[in-house]
Structures are given as structure tokens and as C-alpha cells.
Amino acid sequence: MPETDPKVDEFFASLEQWRDELAALRRIALRCGLTEAYKWRQPCYTYQDSNVAILGAFKSSCTLSFFKGALLKDPQGILTKPGENTRAARVARFTSVSQIETLTPLLESYLRDAIRLEQEGARVDRSEGVDPEAPAELDARPREDPALKAAFEALTPGRQRAYLMHFAAAKQSSTRTARIDKCAPRILDGKGLNDCTCGHTQKPPGCDGSHKHYR
Structure with missing residues (x-):
């Protein structure tokens, strides 16, 4: 499993909410071979220096966000736009470890697809609209x-x-x-x-x- 980032370790140590849930998402991302980094005060996961996904902790849920989620196939409809006018990013929201465990195979497939998109040099068409x-x-x-x-x-x-x-x-x-x-x-x-x-x-x-x- 890839090495963890000490700054991300500090992030987890400071968490008062969603620590177990985010730790589960962290393990999934690392198992997929992504590189862990600390960006924008959040755990971020990259492939060859390209941002793939980022974790987030909010009052009502924790999140796994895909930077190019608009390009991912989402057969179960777990991804949503973080904002009405967002064009590229898509986010999956969680409120329990059991929910994450149930979706682990799907999340791993999404992360591997996101890595493949980076390998192929895929780009989100931001000119739409x-x-x-x-x-x-x-x-x-x-x-x-x-x-x-x-x-x-x-x-x-x-x-x-x-x-x-x-x-x-x-x-x-x-x-x-x-x-x-x-x-x-x-x-x-x-x-x-x-x-x-x-x-x-x-x-x-x-x-x-x-x-x-x-x-």
C-alpha cells in the first residue's frame, strides 16, 4: 500500500467527526494505488501529479469527490454535482462506515476508472453551456x-x-x-x-x- 502523508495523519488526528468514515475512504483510495497528499487542507489523492479525488468533512456528511467525475459512468447514481453550475467535479456523500463498506467495490471501480481517464489524458469539456x-x-x-x-x-x-x-x-x-x-x-x-x-x-x-x- 502506498505511503501515507504525515500531514494527512495530522488531519485525521484533529477530526472530531467522520474520522472512521474518512479513514475507510482513505484505505480505499490507497488500495487503488493513488498518491496521498494534503491540499486545500484536505486529503487529496493523485495519479502522476494529477488530482483524482479528495476527501471532505462537513456537518451533515463526509465526502469523496472526483475532480473529473462528470466523465465517470455512475450506474447507481451515487455521484452528484457539488454545485448547480459545477461542470467537472462530482461528489459521493456518506454518513456511516457500513454505507461505505457496502459501496466499496463500486468506489474502487470509480477510482480505477478515474485513474484510467488520467492515463488517457481525458479532459472535461468546459465549453458546454x-x-x-x-x-x-x-x-x-x-x-x-x-x-x-x-x-x-x-x-x-x-x-x-x-x-x-x-x-x-x-x-x-x-x-x-x-x-x-x-x-x-x-x-x-x-x-x-x-x-x-x-x-x-x-x-x-x-x-x-x-x-x-x-x-
Whole structure:
């Protein structure tokens, strides 16, 4: 079995929830010959330096996420999108060791298929779908506030897309304008719509709700 990463050992030692479940998922990943690493404060499993899968611990469940899960066949339907607009990743959620043990053969087959995809150089088609257009209210803002335009264009494409979808989802012009006004400070700070702004998150750059404990 491949060697474990000491930083991942420390991660497991610090767990207060889902330790046994994540340990079971860890054993499955290692049996498949993946290399263990500690990335984004989570146990990550790679093949020849390419990310294949990552473990996660959340309040309601623990997860095994596949970076290119959209390319995997999922006959039992255990994989879901982690977000409505996610294109590549797919996640399997668990709440017990027995659940993981029952699905072990299936999870191993998914991991081996994910390795095969890396060997074949498979890529997720990220061009599928049309990005939302910038609402007129946002287009008008740069004339009043050129700094906002520069800050928005400096954001990553994913962050820009999240903001555009958030703005465009509002049916009323006044609501779109209000959303832009509310988000403007975040954009000027280079933050995404769901990025942490308080500095307390344990899962950067996203917000994990830690700020609620510091009020």
C-alpha cells in the first residue's frame, strides 16, 4: 500500500467527526494505488501529479469527490454535482462506515476508472453551456466607477461567472442594482461571491460559516 502523508495523519488526528468514515475512504483510495497528499487542507489523492479525488468533512456528511467525475459512468447514481453550475467535479456523500463498506467495490471501480481517464489524458469539456451575459446595470457601473470594472475583470473566470449569475437571476432592475451595490466591496477586494471575507474560514477561499462563532 502506498505511503501515507504525515500531514494527512495530522488531519485525521484533529477530526472530531467522520474520522472512521474518512479513514475507510482513505484505505480505499490507497488500495487503488493513488498518491496521498494534503491540499486545500484536505486529503487529496493523485495519479502522476494529477488530482483524482479528495476527501471532505462537513456537518451533515463526509465526502469523496472526483475532480473529473462528470466523465465517470455512475450506474447507481451515487455521484452528484457539488454545485448547480459545477461542470467537472462530482461528489459521493456518506454518513456511516457500513454505507461505505457496502459501496466499496463500486468506489474502487470509480477510482480505477478515474485513474484510467488520467492515463488517457481525458479532459472535461468546459465549453458546454453559455455563460450569462452581464446585465445592463453592471455594464453601466464602470462609467461611474471605473475601479469596479478593473476589479471585476481581474477576478478569475469562475468568480466572474458566479457574480453574473447572481446578478442576472434577479428579475427586477432595482434588485439587480441592489445586488451589484452590495457585492461591489467584495469585487473591489478581489473576493468571489462565496469567498470568505472574515478570515476565520477553515476551508479557504470559501466561507464555511466560521464567522458565525465570532460575532
